[in-house]
Amino acid sequence: TQLLEQSPQFLSIQEGENLTVYCNSSSVFSSLQWYRQEPGEGPVLLVTVVTGGEVKKLKRLTFQFGDARKDSSLHITAAQPGDTGLYLCAGGPYGGSQGNLIFGKGTKLSVKP
Amino acid sequence: DTAVSQTPKYLVTQMGNDKSIKCEQNLGHDTMYWYKQDSKKFLKIMFSYNNKELIINETVPNRFSPKSPDKAHLNLHINSLELGDSAVYFCASSRLGPGRGYTFGSGTRLTVV
Numbered sequence: 001t002q003l004l005e006q007s008p009q010f011l012s013i014q015e016g017e018n019l020t021v022y023c024n025s026s027s028v029f030s031s032l033q034w035y036r037q038e039p040g041e042g043p044v045l046l047v048t049v050v051t052g053g054e055v056k057k058l059k060r061l062t063f064q065f066g067d068a069r070k071d072s073s074l075h076i077t078a079a080q081p082g083d084t085g086l087y088l089c090a091g092g093p094y095g096g097s098q099g100n101l102i103f104g105k106g107t108k109l110s111v112k113p
Numbered sequence: 114d115t116a117v118s119q120t121p122k123y124l125v126t127q128m129g130n131d132k133s134i135k136c137e138q139n140l141g142h143d144t145m146y147w148y149k150q151d152s153k154k155f156l157k158i159m160f161s162y163n164n165k166e167l168i169i170n171e172t173v174p175n176r177f178s179p180k181s182p183d184k185a186h187l188n189l190h191i192n193s194l195e196l197g198d199s200a201v202y203f204c205a206s207s208r209l210g211p212g213r214g215y216t217f218g219s220g221t222r223l224t225v226v
Binding site: 042 | 117155157218
């Protein structure tokens with residue numbers, strides 16, 4: 001069974017601080033996606049990384065896919081209260097069908113003003 | 114226009130009842146999914162449909178049955194509801210192919226009393 005472990009599980013920081021969320025597995029993934037979910041809503045796709053070592057930037061968010069395609073990280077610079085939410089990583093395993101996207105258990109981020 | 118819409122938003126029902134949750138997507142996506150999110154926010158896939166064919170059926174009770182009248186709709190029917198079925202159920206859709214992001218609906222909070 002392929003698992004994605006996210007850390008930390010909870011993170012509470014002050015506005016303006018930097019933070020990093022990690023997503024790790026012992027399995028290799030064909031792609032890795034990051035989502036953000038706000039209360040009462042469904043997850044919203046932030047980014048997809050498909051190449052080992054790939055780095056993508058989305059404004060203050062930087063996403064990296066590990067060289068071995070087993071892990072990923074999300075770094076937020078100068079966090080703002082609007083970044084508050086549940087961050088989920090999801091992996092598409094090799095050989096798996098599109099529907100077999102595996103989700104991590106999430107990192108709940110709270111940014112206080 | 115809402116890309117993936119599911120109804121109802123909230124559903125409170127008694128044990129033993131039968132209920133349905135409806136989902137529609139207007140994105141022209143090839144595949145639709147149902148996910149269950151438990152109280153710890155863990156997202157687990159239940160079903161996916163591609164061109165009216167069930168391509169993934171995780172080990173969910175056979176009281177749950179997906180029904181897809183056409184490519185744009187995937188409804189979830191649940192028979193003989195149990196207390197443990199209480200959760201938030203999300204519909205999602207995507208195009209085929211590795212690394213394709215999901216678009217989620219806003220969820221249906223099911224409470225069985």
